[in-house]
Amino acid sequence: MTAAVHVSGTGERSVAWRGGFGRLWAAAVLSSFGDSLRKAALPLLAASLTDDPLLIASVTACGYLPWLVFGLVGGAVADRVDQRRAMWTVDVARGLLVAGFALAVALGHASIGLLIALAVVLTTLQTLFDNAATALLPALVDRATLGSANARLLTGQQFAGGLLAAPVVPFLMAAGAGLPYAVDAATYLVAAALVASLRVPAPEHPPRPAGATLRSDIAHGLRVLWRDRVLRRLCAATAVGNVGIGALLATLVVLVTGWLDAGSGGYAAAITAYAAGSLVGGALAGWLARTLGRVRGILVAGTAQIAALVAMGTVRDLVALVVGMAVFGAMGMVWNVSTHTLMQERPPAAVLGRVSSAFRTLAVAGAPLGAILGGAVAALWGPNTPMLLAAALFALSVTALTPALKSADSGQTTQTAR
Known part of the structure; x- marks a missing residue:
């Protein structure tokens, strides 16, 4: 089943809401709302349990580590199974786990x-x-x-997860410490029902070579990623940038509540600004891709993020942080939409799960390092220094991606599949 499309006045083809895409979008947005409640509440909960920046950062770091251990396996499995069934089964499991955690928090x-x-x-x-x-x-x-679909998915997730969810976190926590997690559990279960209702034909997997194993499938996905110069460079740039993002996310609550003395309200304002900026970025992503090309658009976004990080790390004012987070969020959305679309456009469909997992695993590898590094830097030199560290890393990220422009302009694609 393929969703209908329509052509806008500018000639751009965009995805229609009806059919399977509408239900997938609703499931993604609803789940993002619940996830954001949990992710915003966890650092505040961690900060209430300890005042050690390194321990607080370790919660964020450990949230990335499984990608290094299981990320490649997840991609190989995704290419072998019914993706729809895998998604709703995982959501049911996550809903039950978070419900149990909500109960534990409520009981102290x-x-x-x-x-x-x-x-x-x-x-x-x-x-x-x-x-x-x-x-x-x-x-x-x-x-x-695909570009339109990714923009709508990611923008919708940011709208629900940041603009709607973040401001209500302090109120939910005031009503009950376990309430944000209980709501998150419910959204997982409803999202699972929406995904399960999709009418998608079971994927047709090509015959696998004799003796094919998960290890050989993983190796093949890594080779496909390596042979595509654009994806290879983009993966390296994203990995370096994620070191900076890991440092930022792990210490943002310390920056807001410590350096700026803005409390949980200031923390909610920073997250809300990021989400609001992401909505603008979702609208800009398509225009930048058409005007500059996807890779050039990513480079422009990365450069703007460097400026925002420098401002947030040097100006000791909540307004500067809010504006900086808005710019950072807008340009982050441009980066993410283009990255998702390139990952789906360039590899053959038969290896998409493996290439996606190889890209994500290698890219996410920097985040736990960044979280620990950010916590250590904040403890040694002050809570604003992780922002400046992130700015330097984003400068390296933009430099790493620049050579990919030539390959992107030539329209190089990967043709090897199995």
């Missing part, structure tokens, strides 16, 4: 160790879910509308 049994365990288990399940979702989208929409 929260601890840093429990927060870390939850982060590890949820991310382990996410390795299969995200790779299956990346492989499923091209089966739901026309190839020419």
Whole structure:
């Protein structure tokens, strides 16, 4: 089943809401709302349990580590199974796990160790879910509308997850410490029902060579990624940038509540600004891709993010942080939309899950390092220094991606599949 498309006044093809894409979008947006409640509440919960920046950062770091262990396996499995079934099964499991965590928090049994365990288990399940979702989208929409579909998905997720969810976190926590997690659990279960209702034909997997194993499938996905110069460079740039993002995310609550003395309200304002900026970025992503090309658009976005990070790390004012987070969010959305679309456009469909997992695993590898590094830097030199560290890393990221422009302009694609 392929969703219908329509042509805008500018000649751009965009995906229609009806059919399978509408339900997938609703599931993604609803789940993002719940996830954002949990992700915004966890650092505040961690900060209430300890004042050690390194321990607080470790919660974020451990949320990335499973990608390094299970990410490649998740992609190989996603290419072998029914992606729709894998997605709703994972969401049911995550809903039950988060419901149990909500009960533990409500009963006063929260601890840093429990927060870390939850982060590890949820991310382990996410390795299969995200790779299956990346492989499923091209089966739901026309190839020419992938950019529009990704923009709508990511923008909708940011709108629900940041603009709607973040401001209500302090109120939910005031009503009950476990309430944000209970809502998150409910959204997982409803999203699972929406995905299960999709009418997508079971994927046709080509015959596998005799003796094919998960290890050989993983190796093949890595080779496909390496042979595509654009994806290879983009993966390296994203990995370096993610070191900076890991440092930023892990210490943002310390920056806001410590350096700026803005409390949980200031933290909610920063997250909301990021989400609002992301909505603008979702609208800009298509225009930049048409005007400059996807890779050049990513380079422009990265350069703007460097400026925002420098401002946030040097100006000790909540307004400067809010504006900087808005710019950072807008340009981050441009980066993400173009990255998702390039990952879905360039590899053959038969290896999309493996290429996606190889890209994500290598790119995410920098985030836990950045989280720990950010916590250490904040403890040694002050809570604003992780922002400046992130700016320097984004400068390296933009430099690493620049050589990919020539390959992108030539329209090079990967043709090897198995």
